[in-house]
Amino acid sequence: MLRVSGFKYVSIPNMELNSIDDKLKYLVLYPFYFWCVWAVFYVIFFYILCDRFIKTNQTGLDDFKRIGKVAEWFFGSTNKYTKFKYLLQHFIIFCAGLPFAFICYYSFTLNIIWIVLLMWVSVWNAGKRQTDFVERKVKQKIEQESKEESSKIKESEGKDSKSLERIEEIKND
Amino acid sequence: MSNQSHQQTNESHSQTDQTNQSHLNHQTQHQNNQTHHNNNHTQHNNQSQQAKLKRRSSEDAMKEDLRIKKQKHLIESNKVAKWTHDVLMKDMDKFASARSTIVFTVMAYFLGHNIDNFLWFFIIFTVYVLILRVVRWWIIGWLFYLFEFCYFGLIGSVVYVFFCPNNKEFWCCIYAISTGVMSISIILFSNQAAFNSTDHISSIWLHAMPLISSWAIRWRHYI
Numbered sequence: 001m002l003r004v005s006g007f008k009y010v011s012i013p014n015m016e017l018n019s020i021d022d023k024l025k026y027l028v029l030y031p032f033y034f035w036c037v038w039a040v041f042y043v044i045f046f047y048i049l050c051d052r053f054i055k056t057n058q059t060g061l062d063d064f065k066r067i068g069k070v071a072e073w074f075f076g077s078t079n080k081y082t083k084f085k086y087l088l089q090h091f092i093i094f095c096a097g098l099p100f101a102f103i104c105y106y107s108f109t110l111n112i113i114w115i116v117l118l119m120w121v122s123v124w125n126a127g128k129r130q131t132d133f134v135e136r137k138v139k140q141k142i143e144q145e146s147k148e149e150s151s152k153i154k155e156s157e158g159k160d161s162k163s164l165e166r167i168e169e170i171k172n173d
Numbered sequence: 174m175s176n177q178s179h180q181q182t183n184e185s186h187s188q189t190d191q192t193n194q195s196h197l198n199h200q201t202q203h204q205n206n207q208t209h210h211n212n213n214h215t216q217h218n219n220q221s222q223q224a225k226l227k228r229r230s231s232e233d234a235m236k237e238d239l240r241i242k243k244q245k246h247l248i249e250s251n252k253v254a255k256w257t258h259d260v261l262m263k264d265m266d267k268f269a270s271a272r273s274t275i276v277f278t279v280m281a282y283f284l285g286h287n288i289d290n291f292l293w294f295f296i297i298f299t300v301y302v303l304i305l306r307v308v309r310w311w312i313i314g315w316l317f318y319l320f321e322f323c324y325f326g327l328i329g330s331v332v333y334v335f336f337c338p339n340n341k342e343f344w345c346c347i348y349a350i351s352t353g354v355m356s357i358s359i360i361l362f363s364n365q366a367a368f369n370s371t372d373h374i375s376s377i378w379l380h381a382m383p384l385i386s387s388w389a390i391r392w393r394h395y396i
Contacts, residue, residue, distance in 0.1 A: 015341075015344075015391070017345075026341070026342065026345035027345055027348075027349050028349075030342050030343075030345055030346045030349075031345070031346045031349035031350050031353070033346075034329065034346045034350060035322070035350075035354075038322050038325045041320075041325075042320060045320060046317075046320070050317075053317065054317065056236070056239055056240075056243075057240070057314060057315070057316070057317045058236070058240065058313075058314065058315045058317060058318065059317040059318065059320075060317075060318060060320075060321050062233075062236070066233075090322055090354075093354055093357060093358065093361065094322075094353070094354045096353075096357060097349075097350075097352075097353025097354040097355075097356070097357045098349065098353050099353075100352060100353050100356070100357065101348065101349040101350075101352040101353035102349075104352045104388075105348060105349075105352070105391065108392050108395055111352070111388055111391070111392065112388075114352070114356065115384065115385065115388060118356055118359045118360070118381065118384070119366070119381075121359060121360050121363075121364075122359055122364050122365060122366040122377055122381070123366050125363045125364065125365040125366070126365040126366045126367040126373070129365050129367060130367070
């Protein structure tokens with residue numbers, strides 16, 4: 001069906017990159033250009049066109065600020081030059097990701113290990129979230145039960161005190 | 174002489190004791206001062222941190238209030254928004270688990286069976302996920318998140334697969350980005366493969382599917 005519609009993804013002429021120049025050009029330089037295109041787009045869109053909307057809407061800058069201690073340890077105050085630091089943070093993550101891409105491009109095994117690792121991390125996070133959720137629910141239940149018990153005890157104590165008062169009244173009479 | 178010397182030694186002993194005591198007192202005073210200074214410093218640090226946290230939390234609370242107000246206004250003023258909030262989003266959450274299980278099973282089947290069809294489904298479901306995300310975040314008021322790099326990368330990978338699969342430069346770009354930055358962000362942003370949550374599963378789709386599709390294209394002869 002795809003081939004009928006002219007879809008030929010398999011026909012990339014030469015996937016192997018032999019010389020170091022080619023490797024650097026294709027796996028470092030071009031992705032960097034791609035990142036730069038996004039950065040320019042982001043700067044133009046947010047700094048110039050929609051600057052005032054950032055202050056009232058949720059953006060990635062809010063998440064960057066919420067990183068808190070890690071970001072402050074590295075970037076200093078998260079309230080100054082936030083947008084520039086946000087771009088810098090993206091660039092650092094981009095640079096950190098390049099070696100993985102480089103290795104995975106040349107090793108089928110490492111590429112599979114990388115994918116399996118990421119799947120494991122995401123499943124681990126999901127499991128952790130689920131256990132946290134269950135623990136929170138159990139805590140809430142226990143707190144509710146303890147509150148109910150304490151209120152029952154108070155009520156019974158109130159009844160006892162009332163009955164005692166009545167007995168004293170009868171005695172006095 | 175011996176008595177005198179004994180007295181002298183006693184005096185000297187008492188003197189040394191006194192000096193020792195005074196030295197000890199001085200030391201303890203110094204230590205107390207230091208601890209007091211340290212305590213003051215730590216208290217000052219704690220206070221400033223607490224003030225910072227308070228400021229941050231108040232800013233966040235202000236933003237959240239504004240967002241909720243906007244959301245309420247949108248839901249009250251727009252019929253489509255009201256329907257998506259009251260009906261569509263709730264139904265989506267209700268059947269999230271079933272939908273995501275079916276989608277991932279189909280994708281896994283085609284990944285092993287036919288990469289052509291797998292890529293076709295990748296394009297279709299990516300468009301579907303993006304539309305759902307736009308709708309959901311329009312209601313929540315998080316549309317500005319759609320201009321993040323991850324979305325740029327995802328759309329780039331769809332554009333590559335659909336429009337220019339023969340372009341080697343674009344292919345290398347997409348491979349490097351999907352295997353590098355976007356996959357690292359799964360760890361950094363602690364994405365969760367929680368099938369019962371629409372937002373979490375679409376985040377996983379956003380970060381992981383370009384990686385899997387580029388892996389499938391790169392190693393198509395081995396699969």
